[in-house]
Amino acid sequence: MPWAPGGAHGASNRNHGILPGERHRGGADVSPKVTTAPPPRAAGSVTVEIAAENMAFDTSTITVPAGAEVTMNFDNRDDGIPHNVAVYTDSSAAKEIFVGDIIAGPERATYTFTAPEPPGTYFFRCDVHPFMNGAFIVT
Numbered sequence: 001m002p003w004a005p006g007g008a009h010g011a012s013n014r015n016h017g018i019l020p021g022e023r024h025r026g027g028a029d030v031s032p033k034v035t036t037a038p039p040p041r042a043a044g045s046v047t048v049e050i051a052a053e054n055m056a057f058d059t060s061t062i063t064v065p066a067g068a069e070v071t072m073n074f075d076n077r078d079d080g081i082p083h084n085v086a087v088y089t090d091s092s093a094a095k096e097i098f099v100g101d102i103i104a105g106p107e108r109a110t111y112t113f114t115a116p117e118p119p120g121t122y123f124f125r126c127d128v129h130p131f132m133n134g135a136f137i138v139t
């Protein structure tokens, strides 16, 4: 009679002891690891649209991310008039970043080039008509 309660308690305690122990071991196995690798530098790519019509570009600014692969869809809508889009470091147009082929309208061209790395305000223009120009902004 005095043994029965003791035995029951003993069995109960033994079962109780196993379950928390197993849960603890499992928790240790799946402990999250902290990754310290820096995120990869991805300049990415960007597509910009620009049109020339009535001897003017349809935008005064082109904005792209630093170092991005730029796809520029140029639409020359001026019938029989040659235009291009060229990007220079500044309005002196002394140092070119990219010079697109000149096309006579109505015609489209797809230009691809890499944007400069240093953020800043550069310059774009039509080489045939330098008064057609604007700011090429790298962010």
Ligand SMILES: [Cu+2]
Binding pocket: 082, 083, 084, 126, 127, 128, 129, 132
């Ligand atoms: Cu032009």
